[in-house]
Amino acid sequence: MEIYPPPLRELINELKRLPGIGPRSAERIAFHLLSGDRSAARRLAGAVVEAVEKIGYCRRCFNFTERDLCSICSDPGRNGRTICVVEQPTDIIAIEKTHGFGGLYHVISGKISPLDGIESGDLKIPQLIERVKREKPAEIILATSSDVEGEATSLFIARELRGHVAKISRIAHGIPVGSSLNFADEITLARAMEGRREF
Amino acid sequence: MYIEELNIRCFRNYGLARLHFDRGINYIIGGNAQGKSNLIEAIYYLSTGRSFRTNRIANLVKWGTPAFQLKAGITRGAGISSIGLLYQIGRTYLTLDGRRARRMGELLGILNAIIFCPEDIYIVKGSPYIRRRLVDIHISQLSPLYLGSLVRYGRVLRQRNEAIRRGGGRLSHWDRQLVENGLEVMRARARYIERLNALAQEAYGKIRPGEGLLMRYKSLYSDLAPGKEERCYHDGLRSARVHDEKMKATAVGPHRDDIVITIDGRDARCFASDGQGRSVIIALKMAQFMLVKEVAGEAPILLVDDPLAELDAGGRGAVLPFFTERVQCIITATGEDGLLPGKRFMVKAGSIEDV
Structure with missing residues (x-):
């Protein structure tokens, strides 16, 4: 027997696909949207439609943007000599929050993972290579994740760019700032020892 | 404990x-x-x-x-x-x-914990996978870093094999991590098996005086020139490339390791009697017991x-x-x-x- 009317079941199914939302949460959100004042639900639906229609990719770095160039690429105050390569637009936001980086970005939209059917050509890596040849930056910073796939992706890009850029660097991995060594796991600690620098 | x-x-x-x-x-x-x-x-x-x-x-x-x-x-x-x-x-x-x-x-x-169970006989008579697994579980208990290397090795290996299946192209971006983690795994296994062998030989000698037990690490590792392991490993991967593409899998590496157990020079997997097989297991477990006691500081x-x-x-x-x-x-x-x-x-x- 079907407990939910079909439109409600459909809503729950769609919510379940979202990252971090399990069946229980999907149900709760769906019920919340439908109970009481429904104008909030309409506003949410409107915002989703508007974002989907208006947000595209920056032609230069593939960050999210409403225009042709994203706000970072069109900011004349940014240093175009350094390009930081990240997996996702959310990584840009994380780095921007640090206020420690004044260069530009390049979003490759994922990482190489044959097991998930993703090869270098499925990412924005060819576009990165073209861009480097065109813009001739002084440094490429590889800021992909530190797992096996992120590491391989960085290595792949580094090999492709060799000879086209003077400096290729990889972000450091190690102990979170402000935390005690006691709480770091052994692998992180070993990496931090490997990546130590002169003091 | x-x-x-x-x-x-x-x-x-x-x-x-x-x-x-x-x-x-x-x-x-x-x-x-x-x-x-x-x-x-x-x-x-x-x-x-x-x-x-x-x-x-x-x-x-x-x-x-x-x-x-x-x-x-x-x-x-x-x-x-x-x-x-x-x-x-x-x-x-x-x-x-x-x-x-x-x-x-x-x-x-x-x-x-050290376990004695009916399934132990497969350590002597079973496939290399069972012996690798035994060694892996045990080293992981003694050294937490090992499991990390092993898990990353397995992940890189699966990615590399999938890349080969999909028609290869360049593999070098997988090979560096494969070699890095593979070497960690093989170094730890070599060290561990050497110590295990010494202790197990002694224990076996007490159970069956006059018979000689030997546990030998059979691995790519012994083919790598000391001091140049990394380069040799890379060379090995390169020369196996054609073979890899034919078999659609990576031919060399610690996933092919074995621990060969011999009694008086004869392979225990084929030739050990029931009694000898059981004695090997007891000797092995006693050796593991002593190693854990030494490393963890308590039995x-x-x-x-x-x-x-x-x-x-x-x-x-x-x-x-x-x-x-x-x-x-x-x-x-x-x-x-x-x-x-x-x-x-x-x-x-x-x-x-x-x-």
Whole structure:
């Protein structure tokens, strides 16, 4: 027997696909949207439609943007000599929050993972290579994740760019700032020892 | 180290059960198929995060229930630890001292146990995979970094094999991590097997005087020129490339390792008698016992599932030194015949009674 009317079941199914939302949460959100004042639900639906229609990719770095160039690429105050390569637009936001980086970005939209059917050509890596040849930056910073796939992706890009850029660097991995060594796991600690620098 | 207490919920044929162990010998007594081995399996699972009988954790859940839970109180050195494991709809949740652990790997090395079980014979007679697995579990318990290298190696290997299956192209971005982690794995295995061999040879000599046991690490590692391991490994991968593409898999590396066991120069896998095979197992377990004791600073606990079925007369004598007041033993038995003094639990159809 079907407990939910079909439109409600459909809503729950769609919510379940979202990252971090399990069946229980999907149900709760769906019920919340439908109970009481429904104008909030309409506003949410409107915002989703508007974002989907208006947000595209920056032609230069593939960050999210409403225009042709994203706000970072069109900011004349940014240093175009350094390009930081990240997996996702959310990584840009994380780095921007640090206020420690004044260069530009390049979003490759994922990482190489044959097991998930993703090869270098499925990412924005060819576009990165073209861009480097065109813009001739002084440094490429590889800021992909530190797992096996992120590491391989960085290595792949580094090999492709060799000879086209003077400096290729990889972000450091190690102990979170402000935390005690006691709480770091052994692998992180070993990496931090490997990546130590002169003091 | 001692396991003081074990709480079980919906594990195998148990509903709810609680056991308080003695620090010496504990016997679990019951007829066949009453659940003796399931208790050993529960403790082993708390020790390694694996079962020695199945690779499917879902099989451990009591029939008709959605989840199982195991909790143990452990005394290590001067301190007390607790381990909690909850398995629910395909996921395992680990709690250490009341704190949620981030990785299952954190479990290793907390409750060290050496197990004797009927499946042990496959260590001698079975495929290389079984010997690699044995060594891997054991090194992981001694060195937490090892498991990380092993897991990353496995992941890189699967990615590389998939890349080959999809038509190859460049593989060098996988090879660096493959070599890096593969070397870590092989170095640790080589060191471990060397120490294990020395201790096992001595133990075997006591069980079967006049016979010579040898455990040898058979690996790509021995082909790598000392000091140039990395380069040799890369060269090896390169020259196997054509072969890799034909076989659609990576031909060289620690995933092909074996531990060759010989008695007087003859391969035990093919030539060992039943008695010799059992003696090899006892010698191996004694060696592991001593290694854990040395590294962890205290004796592991001993889990023995049906010892009389496993050990011949000579072997039983050699295992007896384990059964001292200082080492905690949990032993299954079908009856009272020949048992030593110690605590007894009577098991019948999934219920446990202290005696």
